[in-house]
Amino acid sequence: MTAYANINRKKTASNSLEAKMAFVERFSLFSCLNLEEKMLLANQMEYREKTRYSFVYEAGENSDVIYLLAEGAIKIGSNSPDGKEVIKALIHPFALFGELGLVGETRRQEFAQAMKEEVILYTVKVDDLRRLMRQNFELCNRIMLYLGNRLTLAEQKMESLIFKDARTRIVDFIKDSVSDRGQRVGYEMLLRHSLTHQDIANITCTSRQTVTLVLNELRKLDLIYFNRGKILVRDLARLA
CATH class of the missing domain: 1.10.10.10 (Winged helix-like DNA-binding domain superfamily/Winged helix DNA-binding domain)
Structure with a gap:
């Protein structure tokens, strides 16, 4: 079997409903969903691959989807006017990112870039996840806590820059x-x-x-x- 055929087979397997359900089951954020809700989420997810060092999204793009990381590592960051890169967060498997669209962001203010290995992820439309949050209060609560934790980490980093060498x-x-x-x-x-x-x-x-x-x-x-x-x-x- 050729390498191309192997890649296509892997992609087809990862894009199957069975693979998506297995991923949702392992994603601790979604453990509060019932079977019907997990099935709905799995059906709404879209499979994507990114080569190493490629951008998942860049600043200025639409914030209309949320990303769920399955394999690889992602850095979230921004660039200063003089081109200096600042890394704000590192994302590892079974975490979500690009979530600011849930709280009103319409255009990305940051970039998300694959690191030194291939990245496998799933996307969910912001509108679809919002509907699921409205019908499952615990999911809504967990995602709000996730957003709050992101804000806390940002504040801690700012304090570190001020007070630590x-x-x-x-x-x-x-x-x-x-x-x-x-x-x-x-x-x-x-x-x-x-x-x-x-x-x-x-x-x-x-x-x-x-x-x-x-x-x-x-x-x-x-x-x-x-x-x-x-x-x-x-x-x-x-x-x-």
């Missing part, structure tokens, strides 16, 4: 990422990621050179070990 912001980013997505390996924590040093700089509002200096310093202190795509934290409590 560059080194502390980088260390905090490592600690938060490991706590959220790290895997325990004995007494250590392993974080697998898709980030370059420039990406970490864009997240922490520092420079690539500063990120490299801080990571090398932490390695010399035997607090972390890192190579491409991995950060191993020796002792999370000592990382400061």
Whole structure:
């Protein structure tokens, strides 16, 4: 079987109602839906693939769909007038993004871009998800909490920029990422990621050179070990 045929077979399988239902069942946000509502949502979802580093959407595009991530990693960000990139959030599988259309955004204010691997996702029209939220109060409540958490994280980042120095912001980013997505390996924590040093700089509002200096310093202190795509934290409590 040719590679093209394999790709088409994979796409057909992922676009089947069975695959969509399996995805909805694993998506914790939708655990409050009954079977009929899950089936309705699955029927409304559209399958999409994006190659690595390609844009899912860009600033200025219509905010008429919500995205549900199945595989890969997405960065949400914006660009300053002088072209500097700021990464506002990293999205990992079984999370939604592009959700501001639910609260009145008509045009995207940010971009969403695939990182260093292919991305598989589903889209749902804003109007369809709004109808589902109106008939299921718990879903509405969960999505409002999700939006509130996004706002809280944005405020915390702003406070970090005001009150913390560059080194502390980088260390905090490592600690938060490991706590959220790290895997325990004995007494250590392993974080697998898709980030370059420039990406970490864009997240922490520092420079690539500063990120490299801080990571090398932490390695010399035997607090972390890192190579491409991995950060191993020796002792999370000592990382400061």
